[in-house]
Amino acid sequence: MIGGMLPGYLLDHTALEMPSLLRGAGVLASLTALAAIIWLRDAAMDPARPGHAKEGAAAPDPAPAPAPPRLEQPAAAAKDGLLTLYRRPEFAGLLLALFFIFFAREAFFTVYGIYLTELGGSTTLYGASISIATLLGIGLYDAAARLVRRWGDVRLVRVTGAVYVLGYGVTVLWPNPWVLAAYFSLPLFPFLTMASAAAAAARSEARERGRSLGILEAVDLLAVALGSTSAGSAAARWGLASVPVLALSVGSAGLLLSSRLRRWTGARRNAALTRGAPDGGAQAQAGHWQGMSKNS
Incomplete structure (x- = not known):
């Protein structure tokens, strides 16, 4: 929160410029790394815990560990496991819907700070909106988990996606810096994160949960990469105002797909x-x- 608000305030109300802030951030990061090297240590092992030798007693020779079972053709087994998940229409459909929602979110967020200042907003306002969303979001993960249990995972994905799309639409129709900052102050990410993870886990068997969550993370990263690149290309070709239109179109497609889950x-x-x-x-x-x- 402090890291979001303080730089914006300093840029707006002092003679500091961005290179000075970057140098200060580099010094702070170096001091943090140095402190970790000097003081951060692994937790001490407790001899009283089971499996540790008591002080003064000779430690028995450890028994040889059993040989791990040999896996036949691990690459083929992993491929079959992935194909099993991808062949399920409800799992593949969920990934496709979430890809569009993640894509739109990242595209809009990529140009948010630049677009806000172009509309007349200050860097202090930009930093404050990000800090407020982060601070509120930290405390809302537990509430998001309870809402998943109460509403259901896909329903929460739809509702959160609808709020995202509504924000894109409002920005297209009413490009006001205060409205834009208020929208980005909403802590939506805990709800989408919890709902998407719960939905992916619910559409896989118990032994597939780790693989399904890994696939979900890969889809998110792919959407981040393509969304940010597409936003930059659209802004360079048609202007910053085209990015909310792009986000609105792609986000609406994701919302439509989620309605079929x-x-x-x-x-x-x-x-x-x-x-x-x-x-x-x-x-x-x-x-x-x-x-x-x-x-x-």
């Missing part, structure tokens, strides 16, 4: 029922996907 989940559940796996497998599959549908 319940239908995709229902289709998966019906397919599991139709296949009729032996030994009660169909009932287990139906119960599994039915639980997912309730979360949607």
Whole structure:
């Protein structure tokens, strides 16, 4: 919060310029790294804990660790695991919807500071809006987790995505620096982060959770890379005012795709029922996907 507000205030109300602030930030980062090298240490091992030898007693020879099981063709197994997730329409549909939502968010955020100052806003206002959103967001992760349980993951993705799209639309229709700063002060990121992670986890088996969250992170990073690049290209060619239009278009597409997630989940559940796996497998599959549908 201080790092967001103080530089903007100094640029607006003192003779300091950006190179001086960058040098100060470099000195502060160097002092932080030096302090970590001098004082930061690993936690001391407690001899009283199980597995540690008592003081004064001879430590027994450690038993040889069992050989890890040999994996047959790990690359092929990883590929099959990824394909299993991608072939599920509800998981692939979720990733596609979130990609568009992440893309639009990053595109708008990339030019936010430049656009705000072009509209007449100060750098203090820019720093304050980012700091307020960050400070509020830190305290709202727990509330976001509770809202996921109460509303359902996909519903929260839709609502948060709709608020993002509404902000893009308001910016297109009413490009005012104070309205823009007020919008960017909203702590939306905890809700989208928690909802998207919960939705990805709910659409994968227990043994696939780590892989599904890794794929979600990769989709987010891809959207960040393409969104920021596209925003810069659009601003250079058509002006900064074109970026909110781009974000509005792409974000609306993501919102439309997210509205189909319940239908995709229902289709998966019906397919599991139709296949009729032996030994009660169909009932287990139906119960599994039915639980997912309730979360949607």
